[in-house]
Amino acid sequence: MTDTYVLYAVPGWGSVLAEAMLTLCGAPIQIEDVTGFEQPGPARDRLLAVNPLAQLPTLRLPSGAVLTESAAIALHLSERHPQAGLAPPPDAPDRPAFLHRLVWLVANVYPTFTYGDFPERWTDAPDSLRTSTDAHRERLWRQFEADIASHPFGPGPWVLGERFSALDVYVGAMTRWQPRRDWFAEHCPTLSAIAAKVDALPTLAPVWARNFPG
Numbered sequence: 001m002t003d004t005y006v007l008y009a010v011p012g013w014g015s016v017l018a019e020a021m022l023t024l025c026g027a028p029i030q031i032e033d034v035t036g037f038e039q040p041g042p043a044r045d046r047l048l049a050v051n052p053l054a055q056l057p058t059l060r061l062p063s064g065a066v067l068t069e070s071a072a073i074a075l076h077l078s079e080r081h082p083q084a085g086l087a088p089p090p091d092a093p094d095r096p097a098f099l100h101r102l103v104w105l106v107a108n109v110y111p112t113f114t115y116g117d118f119p120e121r122w123t124d125a126p127d128s129l130r131t132s133t134d135a136h137r138e139r140l141w142r143q144f145e146a147d148i149a150s151h152p153f154g155p156g157p158w159v160l161g162e163r164f165s166a167l168d169v170y171v172g173a174m175t176r177w178q179p180r181r182d183w184f185a186e187h188c189p190t191l192s193a194i195a196a197k198v199d200a201l202p203t204l205a206p207v208w209a210r211n212f213p214g
């Protein structure tokens with residue numbers, strides 16, 4: 001059986017989360033580029049064949065099984081590659097905070113992109129939906145910032161205080177999306193500092209360069 005993970009990917013999109021985590025695991029990755037998948041066409045058809053939601057990240061495991069949902073991918077990789085330090089061990093005191101924040105990010109922040117990136121899919125007033133999802137996302141990030149700044153493990157240098165985890169990968173990648181780094185620097189200094197530390201991790205430098213060139 002191969003040990004290669006096949007990652008359906010578009011540079012800079014949600015696949016970057018899984019690509020960074022797999023890289024931290026030292027796992028071999030084969031990129032299946034599906035650039036343009038948001039429009040009907042062959043790339044979308046390839047993605048739909050494995051993920052009926054046509055979302056990234058979508059990952060084919062070495063076993064051949066397909067795993068979608070970035071939080072599921074984070075948890076699975078943390079179990080299969082514990083040396084990568086993607087998650088606190090089950091009995092660690094910061095494990096509940098890790099689980100809460102992981103699910104909180106994908107349950108609250110990620111949907112603002114689902115509805116805000118393609119507002120015309122969901123409403124006849126797309127500008128209004130984009131404005132409200134943008135505003136909601138900024139409120140969420142301010143809340144996350146306040147949570148990190150006040151939690152018993154922190155603040156910093158990582159989301160869980162002294163312990164690096166997959167949460168830092170989310171912060172490193174998602175702060176590159178709307179409202180982008182300048183906004184975080186102004187309004188969420190703790191998240192901004194975490195993002196800078198994630199940027200500086202030598203292991204991840206090729207991932208950021210491939211996904212966010214220039």
Ligand SMILES: N[C@@H](CCC(=O)N[C@@H](CS)C(=O)NCC(=O)O)C(=O)O
Pocket residue numbers: 013014015038053054055056057068069070071106110113114
């Ligand atoms: N809950 C999913 C959300 C994934 C998601 O929304 N990915 C975006 C890319 S950043 C996407 O594929 N959007 C295309 C679409 O929703 O049609 C996760 O955490 O993996």
